Ligand SMILES: NC(=O)C1=CN([C@@H]2O[C@H](COP(=O)(O)OP(=O)(O)OC[C@H]3O[C@@H](n4cnc5c(N)ncnc54)[C@H](OP(=O)(O)O)[C@@H]3O)[C@@H](O)[C@H]2O)C=CC1
């Protein structure tokens with residue numbers, strides 16, 4: 001294949017869907033010579049239409065696409081995760097030369113990324129996995145990006161990534177995350193946190209709507225007020241706007257016309273699965289994943305509501321909405337703290353050398369979980385880079401302590417009214433367990449040793465012990 005560097009494109013994109021097309025347009029806006037390839041003629045047409053101001057052209061022939069790129073070729077993949085990524089890599093490989101770079105920017109599972117890195121390194125191809133967040137708008141005007149893996153390859157794309165990324169307080173929302181599949185691990189964890197915050201917003205909605213009988217205008221107002229304070233975040237902002245959006249078909253608010261069954265693509269589930277594997281509790285994220293699955297049991301839920309009765313109203317005090325704000329702050333802090341704790345553990349487990357302050361820093365802008373609270377997280381890890389858990393930071397501790405009274409009131413009120421608040425409730429239970437100096441786990445150990453001779457450790461001497469529990473000695 002000829003490639004004499006007279007070709008003009010510095011970067012090529014495979015996949016011109018929502019993310020790929022918008023990221024390419026963003027790159028073109030920033031002065032980079034770019035082109036794209038997609039199997040779908042329709043996607044190519046949309047890309048060329050939207051890329052008219054930059055005279056952008058795409059390819060439907062992969063060989064011509066690869067041939068149009070400068071050497072070493074830098075190709076970004078934004079195709080659906082899984083087998084498609086392997087199939088695209090297989091198509092590209094015979095057309096590439098040693099030293100070329102492939103960046104997988106989709107939501108690939110991190111162990112797939114590890115495998116691909118090793119396989120491609122053997123063939124002399126630089127590969128790195130780069131999580132990207134911000135949805136369509138972020139990709140178009142500034143996402144947060146989490147590249148990890150081949151550092152040599154990162155050096156080639158660093159300036160471009162910094163140019164196209166979102167900026168928070170003037171800093172680019174991209175940084176080299178670490179070796180191996182760390183970029184995709186961090187993006188997966190980002191999505192786990194995203195699931196938990198979205199679930200908390202849904203539970204706050206449920207409390208306001210079914211617990212307090214608020215109408216959509218009142219609910220919108222609560223979210224708007226919160227977004228003007230310390231709960232300011234991208235997800236809060238879009239949620240308040242959901243409560244303004246009319247359905248063209250019925251004239252009602254569109255949110256009321258949408259089925260109550262949540263779908264998912266898998267990143268939240270992966271976060272929970274991996275956290276179990278490396279024994280790091282993230283119950284807020286687990287609750288969010290399970291609740292999406294519960295939502296799918298529509299027929300059974302309707303049947304059981306008839307059998308057991310629906311939830312009741314909350315007997316709210318005058319300052320209940322202030323308590324709900326405190327509860328939201330508390331539970332949101334738990335979601336971030338659990339995600340950061342997972343990263344802390346993964347860094348040790350997989351030797352990712354993660355800089356947690358830098359990760360919080362690049363999440364302050366561009367991504368779906370951007371929030372005022374990330375500034376507190378950033379400052380905490382900047383001050384103490386080895387901090388095991390966010391709740392051990394003195395500044396965060398003060399704020400958590402102040403939010404506890406309201407949180408306990410909201411959680412107990414919801415429980416008494418039979419209103420399901422799995423994410424609020426699990427956050428409080430997680431916190432209460434985490435601050436319990438002596439847990440009842442001694443009993444669990446006794447039981448394990450009783451029925452299975454699994455042994456236990458003693459508080460008064462080192463070593464492993466076993467008791468003959470069936471011998472009555474009392
Ligand atoms: N949407 C979002 O908000 C975000 C998505 N992501 C991740 O980014 C990746 C892309 O997502 P998104 O842009 O939303 O997906 P889309 O489905 O919008 O776009 C994917 C594009 O890839 C094309 N494609 C599929 N197979 C091939 C192939 N073998 N060769 C060339 N092109 C191919 C598709 O064409 P066709 O439609 O014809 O199959 C489509 O145009 C995913 O991993 C997703 O999880 C990450 C962050 C945010």
Ligand SMILES: O=C(CO)[C@H](O)[C@H](O)COP(=O)(O)O
Nearest residue numbers: 133134263264265266267368
């Ligand atoms: O990566 C993203 C944002 O950062 C995607 O929007 C996310 O994959 C959506 O996930 P799901 O479909 O499982 O809700």
